[in-house]
Amino acid sequence: MDKKEILKTSKEYEDSLRAMRPNIIKDKLLKEPYEDEDIQKGMNVVSLSYDYAQDPKYKDLMTIKSPLNGKIINRFNNIPQTKEELTARLRMIYTLSTQVGCAQRCVGGDALWALFIGTAQLDKSNESKTNYHQRLLKYLRYIQDNDIAPTAAVTDAKGDRSLPPSKQEEKNSYVHIVKETEDGIYVSGIKSPITMSLYAEEIIVVPGLQYAESDKDCAVAFAIPGDAEGIERYVLGPEINSLCGEFCPAHGTKYLNKEGMIIFNNVFIPKDRVFLCGEHRFAAIFANLFATLHRFSYLACKPAIYDIMTGTAMLISEYNGTKGKYFLSNTSNKILEIYKQSIIVSAMAKSAVVAAQVTESGAIFPDPVYSNMGKYTASENFPKAISILQDMSGNLPTNLPYPELLSSEEYGSHVKPLFARKKGISAEDHYKLNEWIRVFSASNEGGLLQFGSKHGGGNEEAEKVAIYGNSLRRMSQCKKMVKKIILDK
Ligand SMILES: Cc1cc2nc3c(=O)[nH]c(=O)nc-3n(C[C@H](O)[C@H](O)[C@H](O)COP(=O)(O)OP(=O)(O)OC[C@H]3O[C@@H](n4cnc5c(N)ncnc54)[C@H](O)[C@@H]3O)c2cc1C
Structure with a gap:
């Protein structure tokens, strides 16, 4: 890898997924999830964002110099600062989408971007007594330095829509903080459906709604590896077995959007990966x-x-x-x-x-x-x-x-x-x-x-x-x- 740029190949992306602890369930635990045909097609979509970043034809569109580490990185992991960057980001997503329908990778990039802005606001409102933004910068640097394609889990299962989280009979309808220690927090709950979650190395969790003081345990944002202890990922949707054969478009035979559900079972999140912790007004x-x-x-x-x-x-x-x-x-x-x-x-x-x-x-x-x-x-x-x-x-x-x-x-x-x-x-x-x-x-x-x-x-x-x-x-x-x-x- 050139020192001036940090751009993984699609093979390196796929290898890093294969090196993870399998915790992906279809009708049963998949021992080799990345050999599953539908999941493989989903990976192919993300792989394209890695391939295009290496392709001289698309490289300028797909990459940018990061102000954070000074290296050429994938544009999805960059936090846009100018109107030109916004335009380039749109063109990148358009270009990929014409090939694959849903480019998928925007979801994680958008979460990093939202947390970048949100944590700065939060620290300011706390008169810098909190350091969420510094934590986010450290995490962003990790993502950029390793050219990781994270996903974003925002939508909670939500239970009875007329009731706030604290009134739900099923506590896991919302991802919530179970316990806080000096080292971090423990979280439980369900986020679903989450694009890319089956083939993402990292999951970024962001609250999906506004919460009152009584629901402040749901005002939580954090990042965690997809295979962390206590996380289960479920393959959603029916088998897409009708997309095959010589007359099927490449879109169906090669690329697919395979959605996943994430269940958090008392998952430990180290402090430096927590970006919102109970500040309910900021949810x-x-x-x-x-x-x-x-x-x-x-x-x-x-x-x-x-x-x-x-x-x-x-x-x-x-x-x-x-x-x-x-x-x-x-x-x-x-x-x-x-x-x-x-x-x-x-x-x-x-x-x-x-x-x-x-x-x-x-x-x-x-x-x-x-x-x-x-x-x-x-x-x-x-x-x-x-x-x-x-x-x-x-x-x-x-x-x-x-x-x-x-x-x-x-x-x-x-x-x-x-x-x-x-x-x-x-x-x-x-x-x-x-x-x-x-x-x-x-x-x-x-x-x-x-x-x-x-x-x-x-x-x-x-x-x-x-x-x-x-x-x-x-x-x-x-x-x-x-x-x-x-x-x-
Ligand atoms: C293909 C696909 C990909 C997705 N990818 C992601 C992803 O990557 N990450 C992620 O976090 N989420 C993802 N989502 C989830 C998406 O953000 C949610 O589906 C969306 O926010 C709506 O939430 P819901 O499905 O729970 O529907 P609901 O919120 O239940 O809405 C259903 C209907 O009920 C209405 N409604 C809801 N609450 C009330 C109420 N209190 N009173 C009256 N009416 C109400 C709504 O207006 C709507 O008409 C994805 C969804 C799809 C379909």
Whole structure:
């Protein structure tokens, strides 16, 4: 490894996972979790972020010199300080997302970023009687020095939504501090679903909600290796065994988002890895910082997904002969409805960068209204875009003959006429496109994408709260303006 840069190869990343204590459970404890096909596909997504960082074509985009250790590091582990860095971060996530759908690695990077800002605020409010920010810097340095891709566990199981943690019958509905000693804290509880958690070396825990004094044991943030004593990680979701075969898109055969649940059973967290410990007023601040930063990341991956859907819609109309003669045909309008979302969300991303503010910590923070509104818009319109694809493709994606038949001597010539469309497009190519649309819009994986679009980074209600919370002044100015227009003569 060049001394000037700390960039692990994807093999080194995978080797470090394999060297960990197996604590990953599917229907039973997996002795060799990283040989599991679905988990391997998830690892491949993270591996790509390591590969691209070494690839001369993407190196500038994927890496940056760290102000902390002076070395070239992966951009995901950098805390952005300038608008240029924000733009580059968005471009990096967009580029990866066009290949893998969800780049996944942003979640841990966003948590480091949120804690960087939050711990500085917390120490300041404690008049520097606490040293959370120094602890965070030490941890960040460890992450950068070892080119680790951590994940972020924010969402608690939450139990009965109408009750605060202290009123829950099931105490483990929230990750909480069980005991505090001179050396650290012990925590228990459930965080789920956590992207990357099955194939991350480190887990960063951030509170997911605001807490009152009575729930201060849940106001906790920390970092811990994924295989620490007392941690169990569970593979979530059904087997994705329908994504296989020669006509399945590379996306499904190579890459997958495999979610995990993390159970903490009285896990010891050493003091220097604890970044919030009972300061309940700061739970909401940490949660909101993370949420806005993560929604900002969505402003890069969502345009990538909408662009993929735009291209898919263009191709299917071309293959099916439904493109239409005129520019503003019925089909063009449908395609435009999908494409429009990519443009709107990208514009929100650019606005979030333009209006970004440097915080006292030195880290820059994208504008919260544009970040939240962009994610809100992207989520709101996702089902519509899926529905347009389903409409444009007709029945074929969910009604494909078995792929083996296409090359069968006996039946190949019988079934191929089903795929006869535009001249020059082979039955195999048409099959592949329809299979791609099925994966996207009517498979377990496509369902995950749709749920991820709705709930990932928090759902629309949470986004609306953030938009309102950050817009009150402007909105009351709107009211004053109208009063002036209609009442002042
Ligand atoms: C693909 C995917 C990936 C994810 N990755 C991560 C990750 O990496 N890390 C992480 O921490 N989390 C992750 N999440 C979790 C995500 O952040 C949560 O799903 C999201 O915050 C919503 O929480 P929930 O699922 O518990 O739904 P709920 O909070 O139960 O919300 C369900 C509905 O109930 C409503 N509701 C909730 N509480 C109340 C109430 N008190 N009164 C009235 N209505 C209420 C909500 O508005 C919503 O309409 C992921 C989720 C998905 C789908």
